[in-house]
Amino acid sequence: MRNLFPILTVVIAIFVLWYAGSVALNAAWAQDKAKRAGVELTTKELVLDTMSQKKPKLPAPHQVAEEMWKTTGDMVLKGRGFSKRSLIYHTWVTLSSTLLGFVLGTALGVALAVGIVYNRTMDMSVMPWVIASQTIPILAIAPMIIVVLNAIGISGLLPKAVISMYLSFFPVVVGMVKGLRSPDHMQLDQMKTWSASPGQQFWKLRLPSSMPYFFTSMKIAMAASLVGAIVGELPTGAVAGLGARLLGGSYYGQTIQIWSALLTAAALAACLVGLIGIVQRVVLKRMGMAS
Known part of the structure; x- marks a missing residue:
């Protein structure tokens, strides 16, 4: 367990920095969309928008994980594991x-x-x-x-x-x-x-x-x-x-x-x-x- 603690600490730090970076880099686009729509985003709405964009500057970890599952495990379950989209x-x-x-x-x-x-x-x-x-x-x-x-x-x-x-x-x-x-x-x-x-x-x-x-x-x-x-x-x-x-x-x-x-x-x-x-x-x- 002692050996796992440093590894888990580094992994958690990476994910925290990754999420923080995705919010910081994608916030400008979210605010621009809201401005053109004439609405004002709350902090929660801003954060959620930065993590759900289709073409973000920096995708959030869960978006990458979803893409990897969709093009690997999900393809295998559908019997298309070696299709050209996998x-x-x-x-x-x-x-x-x-x-x-x-x-x-x-x-x-x-x-x-x-x-x-x-x-x-x-x-x-x-x-x-x-x-x-x-x-x-x-x-x-x-x-x-x-x-x-x-x-x-x-x-x-x-x-x-x-x-x-x-x-x-x-x-x-x-x-x-x-x-x-x-x-x-x-x-x-x-x-x-x-x-x-x-x-x-x-x-x-x-x-x-x-x-x-x-x-x-x-x-x-x-x-x-x-x-x-x-x-x-x-x-x-x-x-x-x-x-x-x-x-x-x-x-x-x-x-x-x-x-x-x-x-x-x-x-x-x-x-x-x-x-x-x-x-x-x-x-x-x-x-x-x-x-």
């Missing part, structure tokens, strides 16, 4: 490119990290380019990636996955390089006294030592991959995915739709990162490490 369908589209980009980014990151640790030329030449690659704004490079891939006949899921990979490989590279280099000289010298080959040093010492760093970097990479998938949906004029929901909401001023897509993306990221955390605890426990 958040479940759009979440699945984004999740597909997120997972593919995450797998590609993790594989690329691990491969580069191994090369950087074992090859001094790669360490001196590749690592600076890996760092420099992250200075390019993803919003600038995403349309270029999509145009180039479309020009060679590649479209659909893969271009979005490539953008996800571009964002997700970097934390894996950095984490794995740090992890593979984490064994100290005494441990490496001990392996040499046992006449261990470089391959044995890698599998028996370096790789197990890198696991805590690897899982931590994967959590960051998963969140980055989701961001990449959503960004990848924006310049394509996509009609499916959470990015498409955000884009459609911005076109038509549907702020409630925008916020429901944002919170769905946040919940999806939390679930994916939490899943990696569960795998981390299981793997490290089996390896005799504290997670």
Whole structure:
């Protein structure tokens, strides 16, 4: 119960600030409507109006919750869980490119990290380019990636996955390089006294030592991959995915739709990162490490 108290306190504070913000930002429109209608709103009427507008500047939490239920649970009950108006369908589209980009980014990151640790030329030449690659704004490079891939006949899921990979490989590279280099000289010298080959040093010492760093970097990479998938949906004029929901909401001023897509993306990221955390605890426990 003691552990829950700080969490509940933060959650309550967020909701209080959210409601206060929705009243403050939506009050001007409510007062303008009342002025044109020649009536004067009481404080209660003003507050109720700010929380029931169809296109508010900042929707109230219950409006977002209603939209999320209407496009998820209610759709499922009606047997339309995967219709194109359902958040479940759009979440699945984004999740597909997120997972593919995450797998590609993790594989690329691990491969580069191994090369950087074992090859001094790669360490001196590749690592600076890996760092420099992250200075390019993803919003600038995403349309270029999509145009180039479309020009060679590649479209659909893969271009979005490539953008996800571009964002997700970097934390894996950095984490794995740090992890593979984490064994100290005494441990490496001990392996040499046992006449261990470089391959044995890698599998028996370096790789197990890198696991805590690897899982931590994967959590960051998963969140980055989701961001990449959503960004990848924006310049394509996509009609499916959470990015498409955000884009459609911005076109038509549907702020409630925008916020429901944002919170769905946040919940999806939390679930994916939490899943990696569960795998981390299981793997490290089996390896005799504290997670």
